[in-house]
Amino acid sequence: MRVVNTYKLHLIILIAVFVIVTLACGGRVFTELHVYSATPNPIEQVYNPSTDEILAENVWVFRPDGSFEAVVKHGNQQYLLSGDYEGDSDGRGFFFFLDTTGDGKFDEEVLLSDDDSYIEWQREGQTIRYVLVK
Numbered sequence: 001m002r003v004v005n006t007y008k009l010h011l012i013i014l015i016a017v018f019v020i021v022t023l024a025c026g027g028r029v030f031t032e033l034h035v036y037s038a039t040p041n042p043i044e045q046v047y048n049p050s051t052d053e054i055l056a057e058n059v060w061v062f063r064p065d066g067s068f069e070a071v072v073k074h075g076n077q078q079y080l081l082s083g084d085y086e087g088d089s090d091g092r093g094f095f096f097f098l099d100t101t102g103d104g105k106f107d108e109e110v111l112l113s114d115d116d117s118y119i120e121w122q123r124e125g126q127t128i129r130y131v132l133v134k
Helices: 002-025
Strands: 034-037 059-062 067-074 077-089 094-099 108-112 118-123 126-132
Touching: 067 118, 067 126
Parallel strands: none
Antiparallel strands: 034 059, 034 126, 059 067, 067 077, 077 094, 094 108, 108 118, 118 126
16 A cells, blocks of 8 residues: 555656646746837837737737737848747847747747847848837
């Protein structure tokens, strides 16, 4: 009887450790909506929160559910990006890693400032900064 109880205790501890490690390693997402724009316009000019619609170019929206959407223009190219994101430090800084294809693999990234006041996105060797709008 004592061996069975010890086995159960070890199993419970192992499961608890696994759950804690899994949660600790999970990527960070914002706890509230964050909207970033290449121009420091008021939020009403770049995003409509009641319809969840981006109203201008060069705007990124990060939602607390781990989804994001962006309308960005670089050169003559306009990019409509959307998908899931999660944040983590990779030694160069804190990044949001983006899955734009829905395959569970990150294919884009944006650097997040320490105070969340801006993000930087690299495209074709150029870094573009977007500031937090309110």
